[in-house]
Amino acid sequence: MKRRDFIKFSAIGLGATTIPVFASGGHGEVVASSGELQAVAKKMYTEIINNNDFYAKQKGDGFFKNFTISQSPRATIVGCSDSRFQESVLDSTPENDLFVIRNIGNQYTSNEGSVGYGVMHLHTPLLIIVGHTRCGAIKAALSDYTSEDSPIRKEVDTLSLSIRKAHLVGDNIEQWAAAVEANVNQQVEYCLSKFSEQVKSGQLTIVGVIYDLANDLSKGAGKIHTVNINGETNKKTLENHPLIK
Ligand SMILES: [Zn+2]
Structure with missing residues (x-):
């Protein structure tokens, strides 16, 4: 049970x-x-x-x-702590392959040091921000969370400013998913600004994805959707991006 x-x-x-x-x-x-x-x-x-x-x-x-002596992951992952998202969504054998940072709302700011370690010390060629549909942290950011404990408020404060200006009406699924995407894009922007040199030199590619656990994006529950590559968010352009093609 x-x-x-x-x-x-x-x-x-x-x-x-x-x-x-x-x-x-x-x-x-x-x-x-x-x-x-x-x-x-x-x-x-x-x-x-x-x-x-x-x-x-x-x-x-x-x-x-x-991998006893050292680790050599291929991707740094910034994902939400939500138990419905796990690394197995991305990699069935994540050992020594994914350097993972998780927190509520897949934020960069509260874990800058850990993300920086993955990118600058472990030199992972990929940095992936993983948001997910039905994210409680995003819902909180769209609501009045002033009664939360201060450490929680502090982390929710780092989510996308633009989504905090909106208000979620009930459980408006479309609006919720759009806010998840806006936050992923915001976190990618933070990372682009921090790791601009690595991206410019081609050493690093920053990708934003949404893991759709509820089929809110209508392509099947459990699928991931690429929504941002190095700041590019146009869906058509993304479809033909060399990283995917
Ligand atoms: Zn979440």
């Missing part, structure tokens, strides 16, 4: 505090007792230990020897 079978909880899983603006499921209600939560924690941690046992055995020592 999974946790959601008997607990209603805020969608970004920030513990027992109810945070309605983040609750993409619309419940925003915690009904579990502490005993039930401890039972869930125990069950989950047992699953984690068992999964890890299986993983280590299945891979074997040889697998890890390939």
